[in-house]
Structure formats: structure tokens, C-alpha cells
Amino acid sequence: MSNANRRKHRCPHCAAVFRWPAELLYHDAFHHSERRLNVCPEADCGRNFQFPYQLAIHQRTAGHHNWRVSCTACGKRFACERFLGRHTAASCEQYRLDYINGQRANGNEAHG
Ligand SMILES: [Zn+2]
Numbered sequence: 001m002s003n004a005n006r007r008k009h010r011c012p013h014c015a016a017v018f019r020w021p022a023e024l025l026y027h028d029a030f031h032h033s034e035r036r037l038n039v040c041p042e043a044d045c046g047r048n049f050q051f052p053y054q055l056a057i058h059q060r061t062a063g064h065h066n067w068r069v070s071c072t073a074c075g076k077r078f079a080c081e082r083f084l085g086r087h088t089a090a091s092c093e094q095y096r097l098d099y100i101n102g103q104r105a106n107g108n109e110a111h112g
């Protein structure tokens, strides 16, 4: 069991162990330094997250992204024109369906 630990990345400041160097980097910045690596760009928010995926989830759920490009048909937002170019008619349709379903699920619990 002893050589199983050899490849892990151990935090020099605490007992935390990580599989990937990037995880240790984010852990170190978040817990042991003032570095803010994953800050929400929304001016009124500015929350800092440990991992990029946490920021991505927050941006998606809170709508806190600075994406200016959007599809005129479905309203989905993209980080840049290039991503909008890859937005197919099928995914546009799917996004609109998801949006409508989401609206129904959230706003209309009682039905008869
Ligand atoms: Zn640590």
C-alpha cells in the first residue's frame, strides 16, 4: 500500500492529498493564500471559487457571466462568436424546448 501514495500530490500546508497537480494548485490558492483564481466577473457578485467548474456552475445558475454573444432565436448566450457558430439548429430547438419545460416546471406546480 505504501507505493500507492507516491504519485499523489500532497499539500505542504495541511494533510490534504490530490490526484492532480492542478487540484493542489487550486486548493493551495483557495485555502492557504490570498490568490483568487476563479472569481465571478459579475460586478455585484465577485465570489471566488476553489475550482473552475464551481465557477462555471455558479455562472450558469446565477446568470453571472459576461457573455455578450447570444442566439437571436433561442436567447442562449455564448462566450464568443466562435461558439455561436457551432450552435446548430437542432441544439437551438433543444434549448428552446428545455427553456419552455423549465418555465413550466418552475412556475406551474398545480394543474387540473
Ligand atoms: Zn492545504
Ligand SMILES: [Zn+2]
Residues within 6 Å of the ligand: 040, 041, 042, 045, 046, 047, 058, 059, 062, 064
Ligand atoms: Zn456571481
Ligand SMILES: [Zn+2]
Residues within 6 Å of the ligand: 071, 072, 073, 074, 075, 076, 087, 091, 092, 093, 095
Ligand atoms: Zn439558438
